[in-house]
Amino acid sequence: MDFLISHTHISPFYLIITGFIIGVLGGFFGVGGSFLAGPALFGVGVPMNIVVGTDLAHIVGKSIVAAKKHRALGNVDLKLGFIMVIGTIAGVEVGAQIIEHLKGLGRESADKVIGVTFVIVLISISGFVGWESWQTLKMQRSQKRRAKTASKKPKTKKDESAFAHIARRIHKINIPPMIKLKASGIQQISVWVILMVAFIGGVFSGFLGGGAGYIRMPAMVYLLGVPTHVAVGTDLFEVVISASYGTFTHALKGNVDIMIALVMHTGAAIGAQIGATATEYFHGPKIRLAFVPLPLIGAAIVIYGLLSGKSFK
Amino acid sequence: MKSKLSLAARSFLIELLVYSVLVGVYVLFVIGLLNTWLHGLYDHHKVFYATIALLLIIVQGVVLETVTTLLLKLIRSRSG
Numbered sequence: 007m008d009f010l011i012s013h014t015h016i017s018p019f020y021l022i023i024t025g026f027i028i029g030v031l032g033g034f035f036g037v038g039g040s041f042l043a044g045p046a047l048f049g050v051g052v053p054m055n056i057v058v059g060t061d062l063a064h065i066v067g068k069s070i071v072a073a074k075k076h077r078a079l080g081n082v083d084l085k086l087g088f089i090m091v092i093g094t095i096a097g098v099e100v101g102a103q104i105i106e107h108l109k110g111l112g113r114e115s116a117d118k119v120i121g122v123t124f125v126i127v128l129i130s131i132s133g134f135v136g137w138e139s140w141q142t143l144k145m146q147r148s149q150k151r152r153a154k155t156a157s158k159k160p161k162t163k164k165d166e167s168a169f170a171h172i173a174r175r176i177h178k179i180n181i182p183p184m185i186k187l188k189a190s191g192i193q194q195i196s197v198w199v200i201l202m203v204a205f206i207g208g209v210f211s212g213f214l215g216g217g218a219g220y221i222r223m224p225a226m227v228y229l230l231g232v233p234t235h236v237a238v239g240t241d242l243f244e245v246v247i248s249a250s251y252g253t254f255t256h257a258l259k260g261n262v263d264i265m266i267a268l269v270m271h272t273g274a275a276i277g278a279q280i281g282a283t284a285t286e287y288f289h290g291p292k293i294r295l296a297f298v299p300l301p302l303i304g305a306a307i308v309i310y311g312l313l314s315g316k317s318f319k
Numbered sequence: 320m321k322s323k324l325s326l327a328a329r330s331f332l333i334e335l336l337v338y339s340v341l342v343g344v345y346v347l348f349v350i351g352l353l354n355t356w357l358h359g360l361y362d363h364h365k366v367f368y369a370t371i372a373l374l375l376i377i378v379q380g381v382v383l384e385t386v387t388t389l390l391l392k393l394i395r396s397r398s399g
Contacts, residue, residue, distance in 0.1 A: 007351075010358035018346050063376050070380035071387075250373060257369030264357060264372035268350055268379055272342045275383035279391070280331055 011263040012056045020050065021266060022273035025064070029277020031300065032072050032242070034284050040065070040217060043270075045307050052266065059261030062252040065217060065245060067271040068278055073242040075282040081239030083189035083232065089197060090204035090222075090244050097208020098248065104213050120213065121312045127210070127221065128301035135224055139295035173231025190232045190240075203229055204244075217245040220301050333394045338387060 007018045024046045028039035040061050047057045076082050108119055181196040203225045211218035219241050226237035256262050353375075360368040 007346075008354070010354055011361050022342065022346075063372060066373070067376040067380035067383075070377060071384040074381075074384055250377075253376070254369050254373050257372045258365055260361070260365065262369075262372055264368075264375060265350065265354055267372075267376055268353075269346055271376065271379060272346060272383065275380065276335065276338050276387050279384070279387045283331075 007269070009263055009265050011265060012052050012060075014051050014263075014266075016050050016052075016266070018269050021270040025068070025270035025273030025275075026277040027273075028064075028270075029068055029072075029274030029279075030281040030284075032068055032274070032278055032281060034238075034281035034296075039068075042303065047266070052263070055259075055261045056263050056266075059253065059256030059259070060263050060267050062249050062256055063262050063264055063267035064270050064274065065249040066253050067267065068274040069217075069242050069246045069249060071275050072278040072282050073239065073246050075279055076235075076239030076242055079235070079239070079282070080189070081235045082243045083187055083236050083240045084243070085185070086187050086190060086200065086230075086232065086236075087240045087243040089185075089200045090207075090240070091247050093201040093204025094208035094211065094222075094244060094248050095251070097205040098211050099208075100205075101209040101211060101213035104209075118312070121309075123213070125305045125309055125312075128305040131220055131224060132298050132301040132305070135301075136295065136298040138228070139298070143295070170231065172228060176229055177231060187232075190230075190236050192231060195230065200230065208248075211248070217241075217249060219245065220304070223297075330391060330394050334387065334390050337390055337394075341386065 008015050024043065028043050031039050031042070043061045043064060044057050047060065052060065073082065105120070108115065176199055177192065177195050179196050179199055181198045183197050184194045185197055186192065186194055204222070207218050207222035207225060210221045222244075223237050223241050226232040226241065227234055230237075232240065253262060257264070357368070357371070360371060
């Protein structure tokens with residue numbers, strides 16, 4: 007199929023299957039999947055500027071589907087989502103400004119700084135989430151054993167975290183205004199803490215590209231103490247708003263081939279539904295453990311890009 | 320739990336087959352027809368193109384979500 011805007015010829019099957027895989031990942035983990043979508047488009051000859059804009063457009067369609075599904079399952083904390091959008095947009099702007107500053111130092115230097123930061127961040131996230139999930143699963147197993155000995159029914163479906171004490175400590179930071187997040191089961195938390203977490207996620211999004219769900223989702227779970235299912239749904243809800251803004255501005259600059267996004271999204275729509283429904287069958291630490299390889303895939307792609315000298319997002 | 324999981328997997332497989340046929344028709348006829356019109360907008364009316372692009376992806380997102388949900392409901396009700 008010919009895509010006239012980007013002057014490329016791509017098989018629609020390739021785009022639909024790519025969209026499907028990314029949709030499953032997005033629905034299940036609440037991440038945009040840019041670290042897979044970007045290279046997939048770039049690999050078939052789409053120019054890099056159009057890859058960035060088209061990927062954002064595709065994220066809008068996909069996230070709407072997944073966010074709607076998560077909302078129906080009660081996994082979206084709207085109050086938290088709206089507060090986070092403010093911090094995210096401010097952070098994206100700061101991240102973009104850092105890029106502009108690095109561009110002034112030369113493209114090669116900018117690519118190296120961004121690339122190395124990306125690899126460090128992705129490997130750290132993967133390592134930490136893997137270690138924490140493993141600790142939590144071990145903790146649950148020993149609780150089950152203790153409950154068996156005491157002939158009590160174990161609470162296996164509860165979304166627990168070995169780092170719940172960090173979130174509890176953060177909840178005690180008393181900087182007004184303090185709010186209650188009923189949907190997330192948080193009795194009180196400072197609005198400034200939420201804005202700060204969203205801002206950091208936004209900086210990563212503006213600096214490294216994509217939706218930065220790989221950093222916002224773990225931050226919501228471990229720092230804010232949001233249950234994993236709610237963190238996934240709320241992250242998707244927030245991505246819909248920020249990616250819509252990104253799509254519009256990129257389209258104005260001629261960086262969006264909406265035809266590619268529409269075809270890719272037909273696969274993502276069904277994939278997102280399967281991914282979101284799968285969260286009904288897997289719980290907290292298991293979802294987080296399955297998340298571990300994703301940042302590593304992104305890191306591998308970036309390392310390849312750095313070593314081969316090819317540009318990436 | 321396992322039987323619930325296998326039932327869900329079976330429903331998804333059937334849904335995937337039906338959905339593939341629907342999407343094939345949609346990509347060939349609807350999206351194929353939009354190609355030239357959108358290219359014209361892209362070249363001459365960037366603001367209009369940006370608005371239409373965002374609207375198209377949002378509308379497609381909502382419509383396809385409705386289609387997939389309806390399909391899954393239909394298949395699950397038929398398979399009991």
